[in-house]
Amino acid sequence: MVSTFRESQATQPSPVRSQIQALQPTLVEWRRWLHQRPELGFQEHLTSEFVARKLQEWGIEHQTGVAQTGIVATIKGAKPGPILAIRADMDALPILEENQVPYRSLHDGKMHACGHDGHTAIALGTAYYLAHHRDDFAGTVKLLFQPAEEGPGGAKPMIEAGVLENPTVDAIVGLHLWNNLPIGTVGVRSGPLMAATECFRCQIHGKGGHGAMPHQTIDSILVASQVVQALQTIVARNVNPVDAAVVTVGTLHAGTALNVIADSASMSGTVRYFNPELGEHIPQRIQDIIAGVCQGHGATYDLDYWRLYPPVINDPAIADLVRSVATNVIETPAGVVPECQTMGGEDMSFFLQEVPGCYFFLGTANLSQNLAYPHHHPRFDFDESALQTGVEIFVRFVEKYCA
Missing domain, CATH: 3.40.630.10 (Zn peptidases)
Incomplete structure (x- = not known):
């Protein structure tokens, strides 16, 4: 060369x-x-x-x-x-x-x-x-x-x-x-x-049980799946369309057996945006959405959110x-x-x-x-x-x- x-x-x-x-x-x-x-x-x-x-x-x-x-x-x-x-x-x-x-x-x-x-x-x-x-x-x-x-x-x-x-x-x-x-x-x-680079981890706490008796449980996988879908509304409905942003869930782990409803589920992801004003808005919406979904199902959660680099x-x-x-x-x-x-x-x-x-x-x-x-x-x-x-x-x- x-x-x-x-x-x-x-x-x-x-x-x-x-x-x-x-x-x-x-x-x-x-x-x-x-x-x-x-x-x-x-x-x-x-x-x-x-x-x-x-x-x-x-x-x-x-x-x-x-x-x-x-x-x-x-x-x-x-x-x-x-x-x-x-x-x-x-x-x-x-x-x-x-x-x-x-x-x-x-x-x-x-x-x-x-x-x-x-x-x-x-x-x-x-x-x-x-x-x-x-x-x-x-x-x-x-x-x-x-x-x-x-x-x-x-x-x-x-x-x-x-x-x-x-x-x-x-x-x-x-x-x-x-x-x-x-x-x-x-x-x-x-x-x-x-873009700004920020990260989050969330642990959903439900109540495990037999897969054939779901009424006795709080299905952490169901809760987590609804959280993942709901998080996508942040960019679609809570961010000004002229601003670019990303909320990505990159990992989702739960369960040990096909006939067991998982007691807990964990997920992690990343947040990206250009407008510094979104630096407080997006993390708050993530918190609100996870809290709301968990409350609706009787689950609890632990959320860890941290910032790596600004835009x-x-x-x-x-x-x-x-x-x-x-x-x-x-x-x-x-x-x-x-x-x-x-x-x-x-x-x-x-x-x-x-x-x-x-x-x-x-x-x-x-x-x-x-x-x-x-x-x-x-x-x-x-x-x-x-x-x-x-x-x-x-x-x-x-x-x-x-x-």
Whole structure:
């Protein structure tokens, strides 16, 4: 893939500058090294050591051990100016990789199935370029190598550790390699991009008994099934139709034998929405519905509801700046895609609650190379030619924002 890419660059002009094109084979090398050594959240020791070693080689000031395994690198421009943060997550997933490639995971049961190895490589490439071109920008760039995005969440601990202070960050940007978009595209959107991620578990308590004598029981399975159906009315009838939301029951477990009415039933699910105003309304409706159905049948319940990440909401001004940069870098007909929302969640949202910023998608799917499996799939992989594009977009954004 690398040789084909380099040949095409020799015959076609590219908006990616020659110095970053020259980094492409090294970006691939870094990404594949990281891909072979996936580590779960707050366990990214090899990854952090790799990143720190590179930063040390390039003479870039950095702090390790932030929020356990995070790293903050600081690169100062030629003169004073704004403080910009660039965020890259580093963790992998507990998935057994099925790809038969030379850079396949060496850690059984762990896999970079969401592109975070690419995020880290792009951030390293950006750090390398900026450190060697400090005269091209003013102010300071802080690169945040974040642990544990996949869970339990590393953004909030990094914020609590002070990564947005000393000096105080004025804006933040980040990207996600995205197999839901083809290679040669960028997804940029003002306002809500990704959904809030919230979860619930519910235990329905009935009264068990013989399957042939239902009048002596309170059927927890019947109650649970009615709860599942009733929960679907929240989005259909309690949420404004112009707002998008999801209430999904993903598990339902009950019973031990075909002729026994189950004493209890358990379910769990997830809630997603873009509008922060729904953050109180939906959980309350879930509580009300479960309570009402249980009361109607004489059952009781225990409900546990917790919030993981708020919605990712981009600042319009920063998103416009990212869009203008991406428009100059992306030359394919599809170009910059504005309607790229997803109900997936991301803890980049915590950073965006603190400072204005923009999170955007960099298209990486390539059907012709069988690189289009969805994120979190055991055969997930992406078109690595996107790596240099990611560096170019970040560098151009720095040059424009920190002019």
